[in-house]
Amino acid sequence: MRDIMNRKKIRIISVPIDLGASLQGASGGPSALRIANLTESLQRIGYSVSAEVIVNVPIRKKYYDHLSTKMNYRREILSVCQRLALLTKKSLEDDEIPLIVGGDHSIAMGSVSGVSEYYRNSNIGLVWFDAHGDMNTPSTSPSGNVHGMPLSHLLGQGDREFCSIFSERQKVQAENVAIVGVRDMDCKEKILVRDSGVSVFTMSDIDRMGMEEVSNEVIRIVTKNTIGFHVSFDVDGCDPVAMPGTGTKVPGGVTYRESHHLLEKLARTQKITSMDMVEINPFLDEGNVTAERAVSLIQSAFGLTLL
Template sequence: MNVHIIEMPLDYGGRRHGSDMGPSAIRLAGVRRKIESIGHTVVTDSKSIEVIPQENVDIGSNPKAKYLEPIVKACTELAGVVRNSVEKEEFPLVLGGDHSIVLGTVAGLHSAYREKGKRLGVLYVDAHGDFNTDETSPTGNIHGECMSACAGYGLKDLVNLYEEGRKVDPKNICYVGVRDLDEGEKRLMKEAGVTVFTISDIDRYGFDEVVKKVKLFFKTRCDVVHISFDMDSLDPSIAPGTGVPVPGGMNYREALLLMEEMHSIGLVKSMEIVEVNPILDVRNETAVMAVNIAARLLGEKLF
């Protein structure tokens, strides 16, 4: 399989900057070498998506959607790259960057798969919901408004990015690892009908049972699945290099097992890994874990 590595060094969407260096950190952690060792062919763009450093960009006039214009511009370009990758029957592996990049990734996937008549599902592995809108967001950081926009809620500039309308049916969105939700986004997530497996669900039912439910969720309703993996889904004691750490997260083995099991259903055709912040990391450990998580999804086996 041809794996298309797309580097997206965008960090306008969050409060703590430094995730723009995440793609470089993951590259230096050996992502290409690891993927090729599994037997895949890695392709990259000769010209990376250009993102102007945050300190040189106007924050904009809307305090409830900071850096709206540059985020829309960059994610629109990303959407086109992702769409072209799917049309070439490649596996887009997008390296972020903060989680606002999901706006571009999912827009590109929706555009490509809609023409093929395929139903898109999203597995969102994250400590957070990212389901606020400009009306509910307590911060105005767009990385907290990105998944709601993909599902058709919030600012029109975000909802209609690349193409008009929602990019994924919220009933085809499944969360794993959630443990930090704002009240406004919690209400909207319930109204929208997304499926959520919190850390408490993992503790209550066991990780194996949750994974079985996740696999059944996608096998019964989707033709293709995208995985959006935020490194803050892991406990910060093992993954310190991320911008919004929340105690009590998944452990490393659970993340690897989840990726192995998702690989087994044969529906996952794209992935993004976000919120690796090397400024906060220790010896690039979080980036190394990101590489191994991607490898397990792409078929790496222990034996």
């Protein structure tokens, strides 16, 4: 197992899925990032990028045929996450850093499961950057949209098949999870979050503490007794003024500069194992600005600095 900081090759895994969301369009996220020159941007900062892998995703069929009262498109999303988990693990086995681009946030159940399985003899940390808690379960979700449920399943709560990708083992420990940028949660979800033991940094916390102090706390949490940490970055964590191309906008989010600051700090630890970039919806964007800014943020996560 090669040391994390010595990996200089990235494998982009594209997952064009929007079945986890109510709005269509996030499936276009990987294409938008491609147009924004993601591969070339990573090469410019010293990485080699292997051929992009694209996960096949079932076509969204008639809504009434595929709705469950608990998990919409459950079977299709589970299949995608299982395949993604295998690809993510294989990337690490090949000494490549997996960069997973979505697609809606349901894919994190696949990516994080793959990372967790690769490092199965150690704990991994998880930075969850999001406007939402994403900790509903099928029994608490008011919508049945799976992109609001991934974190609960990674913590072992919810649908058993999603919790058991690769194995029954819990994918991450609550004490090593930090949610950043939260400002919108469902009523029952709040109880789950409070009871889970994860650390939450709301926008109020960021206002009060500043992103420098929040970043330091996040790093402490996700590196304590872990081999490294995965970054799952939902663009709706940013303020929609900076990132308009997403389907779940919540005003009053993390600024573009604060987002860079967090990712730059995380990069300096040299312990990022892998990353998701999700919920870019080019059909709601303005001139592909969200994808272009997402590429810049990815560069920060992979070590780009001014000097």
